[in-house]
Amino acid sequence: MAARLTDKRKKKIVADYLETGSYRAAAKKNCVADGTVKRIVIGCGDIEQKVAQKKEENTADILAYMESQKGLVCEIIGKGLTVLNDEEKLKEATPAQITTALGTLIDKWTGISKKWGRSWRAMNESYNMDCMEYMKSLPAKAFDLAVVDPPYGISISNNMGRRKGDKHSDYKKVEWDDAPPTGEYFEELFRVSQNQIIFGANYFISLIPKADTPRWICWDKGFPEDVSFASFELAWTSFTSPAKRVTLSSAQAGRIHPTQKPVALYAWILNRYAKPGDKILDTHLGGGSSRIAAYDAGLDFVGLEIDKDYFDAQEKRFAEHTAQLRLAL
């Protein structure tokens, strides 16, 4: 049975309904059934009036955006047309070549729109809660791809990530790694997602259906052969593609979590395994690297983190990342 929605999630659902004006769109964004959105919205009183007002505001926003980009669009089209309007070239060009050239101009404009679309439209949410509670509230196959990194249950050292010579660890005592995921976790994960990539799956292979297939990713951390700790990590994938190795250093400046994986690793995964428009789930967000990679890739994303300190730290990291990107635009 579906778990009760928290007040925070209900408010978010109402806000998304106001934003989109559609039960279906709000349901998709929040991974709940259309009927759930309708029930919550109807329980909210004068919502229809607010939707009409929001639609007017959205229209005004879009018109303002188009106005602000008008100069750039005209410049691109102008340059393109100047190049196209070369008499010698036109004489020799076939209609198909002219059509392709015009198509290229349109693609250029679409590319700019997509760049804006990334920060404007892709849904990117994180919740400070138990992933089991969240998954139980979802309908089947609510996500296209789950990229997860649950605790391995190997009682990792509290000093992971500590530099040689440091007197103390920057991280609080790690207790969550003593509690690896259960069979119920994997049942829910496979119920709510179409495809899965599971880090550390070699630690709980008996709990994963079809894990005896050769569809693994090996993350090679690029250490010399004789180091005393593991020089690679494995992730199982539900995809039919053959096993792959990716070599990427685990070193990261300003790390905020003891087992934080690099953003570049998640970027590699999303680039290879996710499709445009996919909705990504990370049940164990940790330092939030997956969230940043999904944001950069323009993919919808939801991440869950049970620990308040880690949750707050990744919120700050994410806010800093998106603020930097906005400045760069």
Ligand SMILES: C[S@@+](CC[C@H](N)C(=O)[O-])C[C@H]1O[C@@H](n2cnc3c(N)ncnc32)[C@H](O)[C@@H]1O
């Ligand atoms: C292996 S770490 C994830 C590291 C992450 N991939 C990164 O790059 O930073 C696992 C995280 O899961 C969190 N966690 C443990 N049990 C959880 C649960 N039931 N729901 C949500 N998060 C949980 C822990 O607090 C920890 O931060």
